[in-house]
Amino acid sequence: MIMRERITSAGIHAILIAYSLLALFPLILIVINSFKTRKGIFNEPTALPLGKTFSSDGYASVLTNSDFPLYFGNSMVVTCVSLMLILLFGAMAAHALSEYEFPGDSFIGVYLILGIMVPIRLGTVALLELIVDLGLANTLTALILVYTAQGLPIAIFIFTEFLRSVSREIKDSARIDGLSEYRIFFEVVVPLVRPVIATVAVFSMIPIWNDLWFPLILSPGEETRTVTLGVQQFIGQYTVNWGAVLAALSVAILPVLVMYVIFSKQLIRGITAGAVKG
Amino acid sequence: MASKDVDSVSPSSHEHRTPVRWYILVFIVPATLIYTTFAIYPIIESLRLSLYQAGDGGGMFVGIANYARLVGEPYWAEQFWNAFKNNVLLFAMHMLIQNPIALALAALLSIPTLKGAATYRTIFFLPTLLSVVVVGFIWQLILSPLWGITPAFMNWVGMGSFFQPWLGLESSALITVTLISIWQYVGIPLMLFYAALLNVPEETIEAARIDGLNGWWIFWKIKFPLILPTLGLVGILTYIGNFTASFDLIYSIQGGLAGPDYSTDVMGTFLFRTFFGFQAQLGDVYMGATVASALFFIILIGVGLYLFGVQRRLQRYDS
Numbered sequence: 001m002i003m004r005e006r007i008t009s010a011g012i013h014a015i016l017i018a019y020s021l022l023a024l025f026p027l028i029l030i031v032i033n034s035f036k037t038r039k040g041i042f043n044e045p046t047a048l049p050l051g052k053t054f055s056s057d058g059y060a061s062v063l064t065n066s067d068f069p070l071y072f073g074n075s076m077v078v079t080c081v082s083l084m085l086i087l088l089f090g091a092m093a094a095h096a097l098s099e100y101e102f103p104g105d106s107f108i109g110v111y112l113i114l115g116i117m118v119p120i121r122l123g124t125v126a127l128l129e130l131i132v133d134l135g136l137a138n139t140l141t142a143l144i145l146v147y148t149a150q151g152l153p154i155a156i157f158i159f160t161e162f163l164r165s166v167s168r169e170i171k172d173s174a175r176i177d178g179l180s181e182y183r184i185f186f187e188v189v190v191p192l193v194r195p196v197i198a199t200v201a202v203f204s205m206i207p208i209w210n211d212l213w214f215p216l217i218l219s220p221g222e223e224t225r226t227v228t229l230g231v232q233q234f235i236g237q238y239t240v241n242w243g244a245v246l247a248a249l250s251v252a253i254l255p256v257l258v259m260y261v262i263f264s265k266q267l268i269r270g271i272t273a274g275a276v277k278g
Numbered sequence: 279m280a281s282k283d284v285d286s287v288s289p290s291s292h293e294h295r296t297p298v299r300w301y302i303l304v305f306i307v308p309a310t311l312i313y314t315t316f317a318i319y320p321i322i323e324s325l326r327l328s329l330y331q332a333g334d335g336g337g338m339f340v341g342i343a344n345y346a347r348l349v350g351e352p353y354w355a356e357q358f359w360n361a362f363k364n365n366v367l368l369f370a371m372h373m374l375i376q377n378p379i380a381l382a383l384a385a386l387l388s389i390p391t392l393k394g395a396a397t398y399r400t401i402f403f404l405p406t407l408l409s410v411v412v413v414g415f416i417w418q419l420i421l422s423p424l425w426g427i428t429p430a431f432m433n434w435v436g437m438g439s440f441f442q443p444w445l446g447l448e449s450s451a452l453i454t455v456t457l458i459s460i461w462q463y464v465g466i467p468l469m470l471f472y473a474a475l476l477n478v479p480e481e482t483i484e485a486a487r488i489d490g491l492n493g494w495w496i497f498w499k500i501k502f503p504l505i506l507p508t509l510g511l512v513g514i515l516t517y518i519g520n521f522t523a524s525f526d527l528i529y530s531i532q533g534g535l536a537g538p539d540y541s542t543d544v545m546g547t548f549l550f551r552t553f554f555g556f557q558a559q560l561g562d563v564y565m566g567a568t569v570a571s572a573l574f575f576i577i578l579i580g581v582g583l584y585l586f587g588v589q590r591r592l593q594r595y596d597s
Contacts, residue, residue, distance in 0.1 A: 004586075009391075012389065014395075015401075016398045018386075019398075020398060020402070021404055022461070023401050023402055023404060023461070024401060026420055027404070027416070029407075029416075029420065029427070030419070041425075045426075045427050045430075046427075047426065055463075068585040088307045089312065090309060092305040092306070092308065092309065093305060093306050093309035093310070095305055095307075096302050096305035100299065100302050102299070110311065111318075112310065112313060113311075114318075115317050115318075115455035117514075117577075117581045118321065118331060118574070118577065118578075118581075119522040119523075120316070120317045120321070121522050121525075121546075121570075122321050122522070122570050122571070122573055122574045122577070123314075123317065123318075123319075123320025123324050124320070124510040124549070124553070124566075125320075125325045125327060125553055125567040125570055126319070126327060126567070127316065127320035128321075129415075130319070130320060130323075135352065143317050145312060145315075146316050149312050149313050149316035152309050152312065153313070153314050156309065170428070180301075180397065181301040182301060182304075186303070206407055209409070210408070210411075211527060212409075212410065212411055212526045212529065213525060219556075220476075226411045227328060227409075227497045228357065229414075231412060232407070232530055234409045235415055245279050245419070246419075249412055249415055252408075252412045253408060253412055255298075256407050256408060256409075257404075262403060264400045264403075267349065276280075
């Protein structure tokens with residue numbers, strides 16, 4: 001019996017390790033080859049970049065001959081500002097929906113989460129006209145507003161579900177202490193929702209950072225390119241310079257990788273907890 | 279403010295005089311305003327534009343003529359049905375390949391005695407975080423005959439003669455793109471299944487074990503019926519994702535023309551070409567709005583089926 005269990009357990013690990021290799025191999029391949037000479041890339045693609053094959057020319061050409069630092073800045077600004085707006089406005093709306101009764105509250109509650117099921121991309125044609133009319137074409141502001149609108153429904157949904165499960169007593173006792181409704185939100189509710197902020201942040205952040213559609217359509221200009229669009233355009237121009245292409249890919253992967261290694265525990269706990277709630 | 283206060287008091291409720299609670303508006307208006315302006319209004323305006331055509335000095339109302347062209351006029355119909363068919367295939371392949379793999383991996387991960395589950399979980403979810411553009415190019419390089427990684431690997435396992443430039447062949451491009459997409463996104467259904475499996479009460483499993491069921495049968499007879507609602511959720515998320523988000527991957531790997539010879543064209547790339555134009559073809563706002571609106575109705579039908587059919591039946595089954 002114990003023997004059989006050991007064999008089963010080994011089999012399970014064999015499957016899981018095989019899949020882990022499948023998930024990691026392509027990434028490792030790109031990163032190790034980005035540090036190699038052209039010869040090294042083609043002659044020994046699976047070897048580590050040691051000795052003669054080591055070269056950081058790819059990175060040099062990405063970081064000096066391209067605007068990657070600028071793209072990075074753009075992506076950071078767009079992602080961070082959108083995220084802050086989503087978290088703040090989302091939590092405020094969720095607080096109003098879960099705390100107060102007011103005329104039309106259930107209608108507004110449903111209306112605000114419709115966007116989970118109806119992707120905002122379907123309005124692209126009219127959205128571009130609107131952005132142009134507002135004079136926001138080729139600005140980061142356009143992306144921030146669109147991503148905020150895109151991220152709000154899921155944020156409001158998760159925050160509302162969570163706040164409804166929180167006991168009212170804390171808020172009521174704050175009210176007896178004479179706190180204004182605004183102070184109750186910032187001093188009582190905001191600390192309360194902290195555990196689900198990670199969940200909301202992950203759900204909102206990844207699609208924003210990785211999006212290709214809206215940067216391509218709303219702000220394709222050189223000055224406002226995001227990393228995702230920048231990589232797409234850069235690789236299109238440099239197909240012959242493999243070192244530079246691989247370096248560009250690595251530059252796009254590494255920050256996500258580092259963030260993920262640091263936050264993976266909270267992140268996955270957030271996702272699974274969010275899924276259980278939903 | 280004072281006049282509002284008076285308005286809000288009905289004649290019969292003099293005793294419970296409630297002032298307008300402005301803070302509720304302050305909390306709810308910013309989200310509602312941004313969401314309405316940049317998400318809901320554009321969708322409704324696109325639906326309206328789909329009923330117009332270019333005329334002198336602005337749009338000219340044509341009713342459903344654009345939709346009739348989309349499905350009837352050979353130039354449009356050919357592209358529309360091709361993109362639609364590819365989207366349906368994409369969805370079917372994700373349901374038949376991605377979601378079973380996700381379920382299997384989640385089932386293994388949720389075994390209580392398994393060691394290292396957290397590490398596996400972290401690795402399996404990693405590709406999902408990467409940009410589709412990055413993933414697309416990584417696989418393009420790996421599958422490229424120029425670099426030779428894949429042919430070399432296939433030689434090594436003795437299958438070298440089967441290598442082909444899959445992304446470049448009409449017959450295999452769509453399935454290859456699908457497999458790349460699955461490689462990237464298997465993490466999402468996996469996490470949803472995993473969370474649902476962890477939620478199955480321990481007592482239920484213990485009772486089944488005492489009844490003499492082994493792990494395999496406990497999964498199919500006890501756990502699987504309990505996670506059916508998650509299966510429904512994964513189904514609808516896969517549906518929405520395949521019809522809208524597939525653009526990014528196809529555009530980064532195969533370009534706006536979704537080659538070879540439109541064999542990987544999906545609604546997203548079709549919409550992009552229609553709206554912005556390509557090669558000699560000029561962009562058309564009204565037909566672009568029509569394609570987007572057709573996509574809107576396709577998604578609406580899917581979501582409707584899910585809400586009224588799948589979810590209701592699953593809930594009944596669940597209870």
